[in-house]
Amino acid sequence: MGSSRLPGKVLKDLAGESVLARVVHRTRQAKLLSEVVVATSVLASNDCLVGECERLRVACFRGDEADVLDRYYRAAQAFSADVIVRITADCPLIDPALIDSTVTAFLDNRVDYATNALVVTYPRGLDVEVFTSSALKMAAEQATASYQRSHVTPYFYENRDLFKIVSPTADADYSRHRWTLDTAEDLEMLREVYRRLEGNLNAGWREVLAVVESTPELAAINSGVQQRSLHEG
Secondary structure: OOOOOOOOHHHOEEOOEEHHHHHHHHHHOOOOOOOOEEEEEOOHHHHHHHHHHHHHOOEEEEEOOOOHHHHHHHHHHHOOOOEEEEOOOOOOOOOHHHHHHHHHHHHHHOOOEEEOOOOOOOOEOOOOEEEEHHHHHHHHHHOOOHHHHHHOOHHHHOOOOOOOEEOOOOOOOOOOOEOOOOOHHHHHHHHHHHHHOOOOOOOOHHHHHHHHHHOHHHHHHOOOOOOOOHHHO
16 A cells, blocks of 8 residues: 555556456466465555455455565465465456466476566566465575565576576567556556456456557556666665
């Protein structure tokens, strides 16, 4: 709830549901996940998120606000997770098929970490990260930089000698598209996309791409938004 650029962004309305609800609904459709857990913080400002989780009947874990890496590690322990799939709550167009394909790449290649967010070819907002509980434990115990703690996974790709990594990519470079939620412009764009989906609220990313590419003014809404770097928090 403490987003600096768009406070309370994950509870903003998006076609009649909260952004968080959209993310949870879409993530739940992935066939290779056994459970979905919302990992939020112990701050009182996030009590409303817990209430939304109760409404959605989705499991919720509360941990440290700033040390998100520790929060993930403790959530994984609490739910006895062998493999963790990380989806951020500001991605309301996340594609369950893309989640499954990233998990499949992780399993088929027998790696410690698989992600489509290292070699960026998909639209921003479709990031999927998959990692083992043992890799998460190592990162939680050894990562020391503040950005490594707040962004969860930098320790993996900054220590490639310690982890086996695979980076699935799209068939072309679609990274110019921005479908994540961080600003008011992003929210306006996402609301317009959902409106134009005309009831097909579970559309896959290629269906969304078709809508966006056939309507150039959509992408123009948030084309000026700059993605924050790891070191900006």
